[in-house]
Amino acid sequence: xxxxxxxxxxxxxxxxxxxxxxxxxxxxxxxxxxxxxxxxxxxxxxxxxxxxxxxxxxxxxxxxxxxxxxxxxxxxxxxxxxxxxxxxxxxxxxxxxxxxxxxxxxxx
Amino acid sequence: xxxxxxxxxxxxxxxxxxxxxxxxxxxxxxxxxxxxxxxxxxxxxxxxxxxxxxxxxxxxxxxxxxxxxxxxxxxxxxxxxxxxxxxxxxxxxxxxxxxxxxxxxxxxxxxxxx
Numbered sequence: 001x002x003x004x005x006x007x008x009x010x011x012x013x014x015x016x017x018x019x020x021x022x023x024x025x026x027x028x029x030x031x032x033x034x035x036x037x038x039x040x041x042x043x044x045x046x047x048x049x050x051x052x053x054x055x056x057x058x059x060x061x062x063x064x065x066x067x068x069x070x071x072x073x074x075x076x077x078x079x080x081x082x083x084x085x086x087x088x089x090x091x092x093x094x095x096x097x098x099x100x101x102x103x104x105x106x107x108x
Numbered sequence: 109x110x111x112x113x114x115x116x117x118x119x120x121x122x123x124x125x126x127x128x129x130x131x132x133x134x135x136x137x138x139x140x141x142x143x144x145x146x147x148x149x150x151x152x153x154x155x156x157x158x159x160x161x162x163x164x165x166x167x168x169x170x171x172x173x174x175x176x177x178x179x180x181x182x183x184x185x186x187x188x189x190x191x192x193x194x195x196x197x198x199x200x201x202x203x204x205x206x207x208x209x210x211x212x213x214x215x216x217x218x219x220x221x222x
Binding site: 033041086090095096098 | 210
């Protein structure tokens with residue numbers, strides 16, 4: 001099955017800093033989503049991005065499907081950005097395979 | 109669009125008891141997925157339905173686990189004879205009935221086995 005890797009595993013930032021999270025996957029996919037899991041365990045859908053680039057406020061994401069990676073950019077980080085960021089991929093409507101996540105802590 | 113709804117939010121039970129969780133997907137979403145998430149890990153796939161048909165089951169889904177979606181709308185996940193290792197967050201997601209569409213997740217049911 002598809003393998004998903006995320007880096008870095010842990011990240012500590014000062015409020016206002018920028019960061020880039022990476023997701024590598026081992027096979028072709030046609031579905032890729034980035035999620036933020038908040039301290040209460042809720043999975044918040046950030047981007048549906050099987051290819052291309054999208055932006056939403058301070059967040060943006062880029063997926064290069066041919067090279068099997070995706071990047072999530074967080075600019076001007078805030079303490080509310082803390083939590084775990086997951087990349088999840090799927091092939092043709094099948095179940096998601098989640099990466100291990102990047103745990104982000106933003107310090108005031 | 110009221111989102112994916114899961115009930116209960118929390119369940120505490122003694123080892124050996126049976127538990128049942130419910131998931132109400134976004135209306136008109138044909139696909140429904142169950143995932144399990146243990147502490148410090150990403151969610152892992154358990155099973156999924158296309159309407160009322162259960163199309164795929166993970167090897168994680170032992171014979172103590174059963175899932176149904178009788179009318180193609182809500183779904184239930186039952187765990188019989190619960191064990192300590194069943195303690196986890198159980199997440200439900202739904203998506204439209206065609207491929208390459210985003211999955212929308214509920215808030216999950218957190219199960220604690222005493």
